[in-house]
Amino acid sequence: MTLRPMGQTLSEKILARAAGQPTVRPGEILVCKVDLALLLDSGGPRRIWPRLKELGAGVWDADRIVLCTDHFTPAVDAESAAILQLTRNFAAEFGILNFFDMRGIGHVLLAEQGLLQPGMFACGGDSHSSMGGAFGCFMAGFGAIEMTGVVVTGEIWIQAPETVQLNWSGRFRHGVVAKDIALFLCRELGMENGGRVIEYGGETVRAMSIWERMVLTNMAAELGAETGIVAADEVTLTAIRAAGREPAADALQWRGDADATYLSVRSYAADDLTPQVAAPHSPANSGPVDRCEPVHIDQAYIGACVGAKLTDLHMVAEVLEGRKVARGTRLLVAPSSSTVMAAAAADGTLATISAAGAYILPTGCGACAALGAGVLAENEVCISSTNRNFKGRMGANSAQVYLASPYTVAASAVAGRIADPREFLA
Amino acid sequence: MKTISGRAFVFGDDINTDVMAPGLYFKSSMEEMARHCLEAVNPDFAGQVRPGDIIVAGRNFGVGSAREQAAMALTHLGVGAVLAVSFGRIFYRNALNFGLPALVFPEASVIRAGDALQVDPVRGRIERPATGDSWTVQGLPVHLMAMIAAGGLMPWLKLRLAKEKT
Numbered sequence: 001m002t003l004r005p006m007g008q009t010l011s012e013k014i015l016a017r018a019a020g021q022p023t024v025r026p027g028e029i030l031v032c033k034v035d036l037a038l039l040l041d042s043g044g045p046r047r048i049w050p051r052l053k054e055l056g057a058g059v060w061d062a063d064r065i066v067l068c069t070d071h072f073t074p075a076v077d078a079e080s081a082a083i084l085q086l087t088r089n090f091a092a093e094f095g096i097l098n099f100f101d102m103r104g105i106g107h108v109l110l111a112e113q114g115l116l117q118p119g120m121f122a123c124g125g126d127s128h129s130s131m132g133g134a135f136g137c138f139m140a141g142f143g144a145i146e147m148t149g150v151v152v153t154g155e156i157w158i159q160a161p162e163t164v165q166l167n168w169s170g171r172f173r174h175g176v177v178a179k180d181i182a183l184f185l186c187r188e189l190g191m192e193n194g195g196r197v198i199e200y201g202g203e204t205v206r207a208m209s210i211w212e213r214m215v216l217t218n219m220a221a222e223l224g225a226e227t228g229i230v231a232a233d234e235v236t237l238t239a240i241r242a243a244g245r246e247p248a249a250d251a252l253q254w255r256g257d258a259d260a261t262y263l264s265v266r267s268y269a270a271d272d273l274t275p276q277v278a279a280p281h282s283p284a285n286s287g288p289v290d291r292c293e294p295v296h297i298d299q300a301y302i303g304a305c306v307g308a309k310l311t312d313l314h315m316v317a318e319v320l321e322g323r324k325v326a327r328g329t330r331l332l333v334a335p336s337s338s339t340v341m342a343a344a345a346a347d348g349t350l351a352t353i354s355a356a357g358a359y360i361l362p363t364g365c366g367a368c369a370a371l372g373a374g375v376l377a378e379n380e381v382c383i384s385s386t387n388r389n390f391k392g393r394m395g396a397n398s399a400q401v402y403l404a405s406p407y408t409v410a411a412s413a414v415a416g417r418i419a420d421p422r423e424f425l426a
Numbered sequence: 427m428k429t430i431s432g433r434a435f436v437f438g439d440d441i442n443t444d445v446m447a448p449g450l451y452f453k454s455s456m457e458e459m460a461r462h463c464l465e466a467v468n469p470d471f472a473g474q475v476r477p478g479d480i481i482v483a484g485r486n487f488g489v490g491s492a493r494e495q496a497a498m499a500l501t502h503l504g505v506g507a508v509l510a511v512s513f514g515r516i517f518y519r520n521a522l523n524f525g526l527p528a529l530v531f532p533e534a535s536v537i538r539a540g541d542a543l544q545v546d547p548v549r550g551r552i553e554r555p556a557t558g559d560s561w562t563v564q565g566l567p568v569h570l571m572a573m574i575a576a577g578g579l580m581p582w583l584k585l586r587l588a589k590e591k592t
Contacts, residue, residue: 029569042452043492055583072453079453127492127516143494143520145579152583157569191440192486194515224489224514282440369491370449390444390490397466 007257009163010231011197014138014254018121024160026195026263031157034150036064036115036139038124038132040106042071042371043144045090046083048125051148059094060154066098066115067091068106071371073364104337104363107131107218107305111210112339114243118232119254123150128305128387130225133217134210135239136232136254138197141221161195161226162263163256167202170271175422177315178212179307179385179405181268182219183276186283193225196263199256200230204270210239211311218306219387222283231255275421277383278403281391289408289420296328298380300413301394302406303334303361304368307385310340310349312406317349319410319424320356326416331409332374334361358413370395383412427527427548427566427574430506432478434541435471437464439484443517446488447495456495456502463499477504480545482537484510488517497521507545509534509552509563522570525578531563548574 008016008023016024018032039045044067052058059065067087075081084101091099100109107128110116118136123129125147132139142156150156168181181204189198200216208216213230220228230236232254237247278286302308302316313335325331333353335341341363344350354360367374368386376382376395382402384394389401404412407421414424445466451459464471481487481500487510488496497520500508508521509531521528527547537543537554544553550565566574576582 043494047494051580054580055587057583057587077453083453125492127490129492141492141516143492143497143516143523145494145523146519149523149579149583153586191489192512194512224486226515284440369444369452371452375450388442388444388490390442391466392448392450393444395450 006261007259009256009260009262010136010199010254011138011163011229012160012260014119014121015158015160017119026160026162028160029157030160031155032121034064034123034154034156035120036066036122037147037150038106038110038122038129039065039067039147040071040126041069041083041087043125043147045087047144048148048151049086049090052152055152057152059151062095063097065096065151066106066110067096068100068109069102070105071365071369073102074362104339105305105365108309108336111135111214111239112243112337114240114245117240117248118236118251119248123147123156127221128218130220130227131214131218131305133220133227133229134213135236136230138227138229140227159195161197163197163199164193165199165201165262165265167265167267168200168204168270169202169267170204170269172204172270172273175275175407175425176273177405177407178208178215180273180276182215182222183278183283183286183403184273186219186222186278187286189223191222191224191282191284193223196225198223198225198228200228205230206233209311210235211309215306222387275405275408277408277418278389280389280400280402283388283403289404289418292418294417294419295381296417297383297412298329299374299376299382300329300331300409301367301374301382301384301386302332302409303366303374304386305336306387307406308334308336308340310343312385313340313344313349313353315406316410317352319407319414319421320358321352323356323414325357325413329413329416331358331413332361332367333358334366334374335363337363367394369393383409383418385409430478430480430527430545430547432476432480432506432543434480434482434537434539434543435475436537436539437467437481437483437487440486440489441467441483442490443488443493443496443514444490447493447499456498459495460499460502463503472503475503475505478506479504480506480543481508482531482534483508484534485512486514487512488514490514492516494520497524497526501526507547509545522566522574523579525574527566529563531561533561
């Protein structure tokens with residue numbers, strides 16, 4: 001009698017391949033070979049290069065490193081200018097060809113440049129690196145000291161996580177989007193999902209663009225999960241081709257076995273979901289917009305990796321078409337990349353948004369983490385398309401930040417208070 | 427790794443990396459950033475904490491971003507160990523990589539601010555001599571012992587690179 005090997009989830013298959021073994025079981029400690037490492041100006045060269053010098057070491061494989069400037073762009077003072085200069089020097093010194101300087105937010109650039117492939121094992125020096133999982137790869141975030149280890153050795157240890165499968169069925173009502181799923185899940189699953197990969201599936205997810213899937217995997221970080229992942233399909237392959245690259249030959253083979261073991265499998269109906277708002281100071285403090293106090297909004301912010309892609313700007317423009325931002329409220333929009341900016345300029349989206357009275361900011365991480373333009377003053381109230389509303393994250397400790405979808409942020413900007421976007425959509 | 431003795435600084439659930447290392451001070455020195463460590467939840471912390479003192483917290487300590495400055499600010503202030511009901515995954519890895527012991531302590535809520543504690547991180551032994559209480563928890567992860575024994579990820583990488591050269 002031969003024992004049939006137990007079925008594996010998608011994540012387990014990728015980790016087994018990266019660790020060079022036939023299978024893995026949850027809890028097992030693995031040393032994985034890294035296919036791609038994403039470094040940003042924040043926790044990248046400025047923190048890693050001095051350590052390389054201390055170690056007398058170089059980078060293990062410059063062609064597997066992607067480097068982007070996004071947190072400190074554009075330079076606004078001597079410190080940020082020096083950080084960006086150091087980042088550029090690092091790219092030149094180590095011959096990093098995949099260096100994107102002031103072209104947008106790293107997590108979005110990986111997608112736009114077609115650098116992710118299903119089945120990859122990737123690491124990023126930023127917690128929202130989980131966003132890459134939308135391409136059917138295993139991509140997780142780590143601190144700069146650990147990324148130093150990756151850059152030197154090309155390896156990292158992982159404790160194989162359990163997989164939680166979330167299946168969404170049905171169609172969204174107009175005005176409800178992936179961000180509402182993400183905020184709903186922060187409440188439903190809480191922010192303490194360590195040791196778990198969240199695998200998103202079901203017909204609702206299959207019907208989403210790659211950009212909307214990226215919202216789900218991005219906010220696996222808020223769930224406290226190891227990472228998030230969506231198995232590849234034709235949408236994934238189309239996104240890779242749109243970036244001018246060819247999908248790997250085995251791209252569609254990267255999926256879980258039918259007899260894989262999941263920690264849990266949950267089903268949700270997209271038809272029942274309404275726009276969600278997370279009140280201060282936690283993404284898990286979320287609920288339906290119609291049960292949220294209609295508080296006055298000082299600043300509405302569209303920005304960051306999760307919330308300023310072209311699909312997000314289209315939502316904003318749909319609400320703002322023929323309307324104005326309320327007096328006493330300001331709307332700031334920081335498109336997530338140069339490519340997004342160009343596309344939004346070409347199709348009239350930026351004109352609609354600007355005509356409504358919004359203030360267009362440079363591309364970059366910006367006010368999301370109080371690093372760029374749009375920082376909040378004491379006691380100000382903000383509604384934001386970003387992913388975190390921790391106390392003090394966007395500026396003053398007393399500032400109040402609400403999280404919502406781009407639809408809800410735009411509707412709130414027009415109303416001057418937290419508003420249900422369905423009132424503004426035909 | 428030696429036994430750590432210090433006073434307990436007690437925090438609740440979901441203490442995030444942004445309040446340990448606020449983005450507003452990202453461009454400042456560690457000296458300056460550490461002065462603002464945890465001020466949003468305890469304005470007196472950075473001024474009062476002394477070398478060896480121990481953070482005792484609830485669930486999901488260090489939830490949030492990958493910023494290693496969160497763990498660095500604690501070590502800069504001399505924090506000797508962090509005991510929490512559970513940890514955010516990147517913070518937990520960062521802490522161990524910097525040689526800051528982080529132990530999962532399910533009974534953290536019985537500790538009061540100011541309690542004098544002794545912690546043996548390798549054996550997972552926590553003692554409160556004043557009351558005679560002691561707890562045994564999971565010690566530091568076995569698979570990381572070589573790295574922890576070396577003093578953290580950087581010294582461990584040095585050893586590994588030296589070995590590869592010979």
